[in-house]
Amino acid sequence: MIPFYIAAAALTSLVLLWLFHPYLWKLKSSRATRQQLNAAIYRDELSKLEADQKEGLIDQDTYSLALAEIRQRLHQDTVEVEKVLVLHSPKKTMIAIGLFIPLFAVLMYWWLGSAQQIAQVSNRPQMSQQDVEKMVSALSVKMEQNPGDLKGWVILARSYKALGRIGDSEKAFERAGAYIDNDPQLLADYADVAANNANGNFTGKPQALINKALKLDPNNMMALWLAGAAAFSKNDFRGAVQFWEHLVQRFPPNSEDAKIIESSIAEARDKGHLPGAAKQASSSSQSVSGIVELKADLKSKVKPDYVVMVIAKAPGVRMPVAIMQAHASELPLQFVLNDSLAMTPNALISNLKEVTLEVRISKTGQAMPEPGDLYSTTQTVKVGAKNLKVLVDQIRP
Template sequence: MNVFIGISALLTLLVVAWLLRPLLRQPTSDSISSEKLNTAIHRDQLQALEIDLARGIINQQDFETTRDELQLRLLDDTESFEATSPKAKTTGFWTAKRTAAAVGLSLPLLALGIYLQIGTPDALNPVATANGNDHQMKEMVEKLAARLKDNPNDQKGWVMLARSYKAMGRFEEAKQAFDKAGDIINSDPDLLIDHADLLGVLAGNNLQGKPQQMIEEALRLNPEHPMSLMMAGVAAYQRSDYQKAVTYWEKLLGLLQPGSTDAQQVQANIDDARAKGGGQSAGASNVLPPVPTGAAAGMTADNINDMVDRLAARLKTNPDDLAGWARLARAYKMQNRLDEAAAAYAKTGTLLNTDPDLLTQYADTLAMRTKSLQGKPSELINKALAIAPKHPMALMMAGQAAYQSSNYAAAIGHWKNVLSILPVNSPDIELVKAEIADAQLKMGSQAKP
């Protein structure tokens, strides 16, 4: 930003100096040169006249008449030039110096005013730019969601919305969008892996069950799909099938460029799996196991820790980056660094007033720390519902808070609202019905004398 301002100021000064130079330059003595020139011409003409008289070309009377005319002409030329000489002019208010001062002051002010009117000053502020980009992305996603309400059969649109929600950390909404995408997911290994990764995140970074089935289907469609091989290895590693994990990762290693960062990471994962499985290891056996979140990119816990620490360091110098604090809070929460996550959520400022996802995540973080949804978590949940009355996670958590306070009727009401907005084929329906049945049972016992 400072460099841009400095360059702009320098260019403005150069333009001003170029414009003022003619006004401030001292005038040359043109009157003296012109007077001498007229005198020289008169002298030459007089000499020529005298020569004509000596040769007898003209008589004495013509000579005298012509000489008088030349002298009168010289006198007239000299007087008229002196009358128009700069020294003889009457000086008005707008002198050269005053004009130069006016131009020198008004031109930069005019340029600044035009820039502030039609330019984009916020583009110089990286925090404002980041916030503007986040706001623009959110608007685009909301427009896509609104369009899909009128076109619910647009499978590609639902896929795009699901991926957008996932990138924004709105995982529950991403899951619902994937569910609405239909059969298009089952024929594309990239989509299967994206969906499996999301379900793994929602299951606490666990790829067993449905995520693993999707990974296996992706490999059936393309046995050499790199992301599928990576995640298949992670799934095998999680269930302690280290030999199977090595098999997947060795096949992936053959597809990667030798010596690349990804190849080195996969080799480290192979060495660790061999060590865990009791086989020979080419490297150390204390390498951290691979993490399913972002596993498609070959990330490890150390990689993620480094990224989170860099984000935290950047936010120290840019404390007004509210979207950055939200990302840091989510990262801390996923790492189970709950105290740091809560502190980061508290710094998201005005975003908490408009983002129900952020409010529910903040409430969940506080509840994980205290093992209770009462107090501050309930306040955040109610605030989220005031913004989005049909927000699935907020409704679910509101039901849990009511259940914890033995208000079973309120809990049932919230969970029935959840059922009304879940897709008909959602696997969560049975879980919510079980919660309702349990609350009804507790309510019945409570009513007995």
């Protein structure tokens, strides 16, 4: 266990620095990497990949390549110094939220469940980049022979991205077509590649993809970051603040991630000569926070892409005052409900003394409860309550 904790402590010191500029993106070496934002993506990818193989949606060759590509990206994110896109200003770079604090140890713990299993993975032979490149080339040939395999185009796009072949990655994403149309994470990934390939210009395709991703999932972290960066690049500092303030609510108050994002918000406020955030809106006394957990014997009934909804309502009122959405792959889920997640500007959690709190896990993400949804017992809590524990332990008949 000791090496595990040493590795975890060391790797959390790597900060991901990546800000956009409307005219100039420079490549330079940095100790920063992009692990924290990619952590959730990797975890989701692995779960979906295993599910696809079990259901016969992909063959063994495609599975092996995708698994190798995930491991390759994971390896690169933890042992290499990446080249990242940064502003020419060191100060801006230092305050960029980029892609959040890297927690490789936590990522692997989420994947495998224990430090002992992490050690087992560490002892597996590491594929060389040359091996991965050969497999990517083989998949490329295979995709040209079977262009209707849209899932394969996504795997190829992400493989190209991991190898730094951004132009090829964008082309592969484009050929994935309808497969990504309803997946906010894939849309955000596509937007990221398209903006990168356009030297930081979000006009046109990147912006449209970001907008579509946020329409599907207003809380998608990558999409929120890119939306703020796009606004910042156009000197729309007010817009950048709005997107990043929404993003910061996805993290526990006073966490390292939240502090980095808040620094970027402060930079945008300074650039736009905007007033500071209202104390009431940011005060933890005007929010409800805690953690959502899923009962152990129900975990087999939930897939990674199911939607988790944390809902706060005024007592006796059906209309929510705040809703936070996330994917089931993020469970156990830290949540913060405040005015930034309000359904309407006239019904704010900060105006209430107490709220009813409930959590629902849905296969479809529909607002109305459906048979088969998993849910928690509704509880009434004081506004300002912290460290709440909400257990999803029931199934709607």
